[in-house]
Amino acid sequence: MTTRDHDLARLLDGIRAGDRALLARAITLIESKRADDHKTARQLVQELLPLTGRAVRVGITGAPGVGKSTTIDALGTHLTGRGHRVAVLAVDPSSARTGGSILADKTRMARLAADDNAFIRPSPAAGTLGGVAAKTRECMLLCEAAGFDVILVETVGTGQSETAVADMTDFFLALMLPGAGDELQGLKKGLVELADMIAVNKADGDNIPRAKLAASQFAAALHILSPRSPNWSPPVVTCSAFTGDGIDTLWSHILDHRQRLTASGELKGRRGEQQVKWMWTMLEERLFEPLRSDRAVKSALPRIEADVAAGRLAPSAAVEKIAAMLAQ
Numbered sequence: 064m065t066t067r068d069h070d071l072a073r074l075l076d077g078i079r080a081g082d083r084a085l086l087a088r089a090i091t092l093i094e095s096k097r098a099d100d101h102k103t104a105r106q107l108v109q110e111l112l113p114l115t116g117r118a119v120r121v122g123i124t125g126a127p128g129v130g131k132s133t134t135i136d137a138l139g140t141h142l143t144g145r146g147h148r149v150a151v152l153a154v155d156p157s158s159a160r161t162g163g164s165i166l167a168d169k170t171r172m173a174r175l176a177a178d179d180n181a182f183i184r185p186s187p188a189a190g191t192l193g194g195v196a197a198k199t200r201e202c203m204l205l206c207e208a209a210g211f212d213v214i215l216v217e218t219v220g221t222g223q224s225e226t227a228v229a230d231m232t233d234f235f236l237a238l239m240l241p242g243a244g245d246e247l248q249g250l251k252k253g254l255v256e257l258a259d260m261i262a263v264n265k266a267d268g269d270n271i272p273r274a275k276l277a278a279s280q281f282a283a284a285l286h287i288l289s290p291r292s293p294n295w296s297p298p299v300v301t302c303s304a305f306t307g308d309g310i311d312t313l314w315s316h317i318l319d320h321r322q323r324l325t326a327s328g329e330l331k332g333r334r335g336e337q338q339v340k341w342m343w344t345m346l347e348e349r350l351f352e353p354l355r356s357d358r359a360v361k362s363a364l365p366r367i368e369a370d371v372a373a374g375r376l377a378p379s380a381a382v383e384k385i386a387a388m389l390a391q
């Protein structure tokens with residue numbers, strides 16, 4: 064047995080036993096940029112695949128500062144209190160996520176961070192969205208294999224990362240602020256097509272009437288748009304991550320959704336489609352890899368781009384040139 068095989072066996076055993084330290088180490092392997100680690104990471108995911116798929120996967124989005132992390136802390140703690148094991152992951156491709164903001168996340172999720180039945184993993188360091196999302200998805204599988212039965216994935220409210228997270232979760236929750244009337248704050252068509260529930264957060268103190276007003280406006284707006292699923296009309300609720308009001312209702316809607324989509328077979332279909340999409344995303348990443356790693360191509364690209372921009376080189380000729388370099 065090589066050292067690598069030995070490491071793999073140790074990680075597999077550790078994850079199966081629900082060991083969070085070894086889970087964290089396995090995730091580091093998944094996020095590694097070293098080619099030889101990739102192979103071990105693939106083996107790890109493949110081996111653990113039979114233990115995955117049973118968790119409730121929830122994506123949570125919303126504008127910066129809307130209270131995603133605080134809500135995750137409240138919801139997660141509510142769930143661990145009921146015997147669940149909760150893993151929190153993040154997708155943030157802009158992620159020049161510094162130590163500072165990771166620390167900020169841990170303080171926003173102070174209760175969960177100290178909870179033995181929770182596991183928090185910040186977004187992998189910057190990469191392409193496809194890359195970051197693929198890694199998050201693999202982390203999710205490892206967490207499931209380690210016995211976490213609820214996965215909460217936080218993402219910033221930008222269109223592309225929202226789609227990526229909706230593509231890896233069963234339920235997509237959009238958080239909003241009580242400031243009603245502000246052109247229905249980013250209630251963009253795209254988001255409505257993804258959201259399985261809208262929750263107006265910070266419904267506490269003086270905010271309560273404004274939160275209720277916002278909720279009724281969102282409900283009216285949703286009414287005229289066609290929902291994501293034929294089996295589910297997205298509810299609009301209010302909550303407060305501070306007081307905990309409405310947090311249990313979030314969960315009961317998630318369970319209700321799960322029950323209906325399971326009964327209709329839609330959940331199974333959704334997950335199947337997600338698997339296929341995931342395959343394509345990984346294939347694209349894989350095919351693009353030589354472009355990013357081939358030294359000759361990398362050093363030639365700026366010049367080629369400049370030539371194309373200046374009209375000295377036709378785009379089609381540039382493609383030929385690059386393809387020829389890659390084929391060498």
Ligand SMILES: Nc1nc2c(ncn2[C@@H]2O[C@H](COP(=O)(O)OP(=O)(O)OP(=O)(O)O)[C@@H](O)[C@H]2O)c(=O)[nH]1
Nearest residue numbers: 126127128129130131132133171264265303304305
């Ligand atoms: N009044 C009130 N404030 C809240 C509530 N939830 C969060 N906040 C505050 O809102 C601010 C942002 O909270 P976060 O949980 O960090 O928000 P976020 O959406 O995760 O922010 P980013 O990750 O930076 O996009 C913090 O100061 C929180 O204390 C709430 O329910 N009520």
Ligand SMILES: [Mg+2]
Nearest residue numbers: 131132168217
């Ligand atoms: Mg946050």
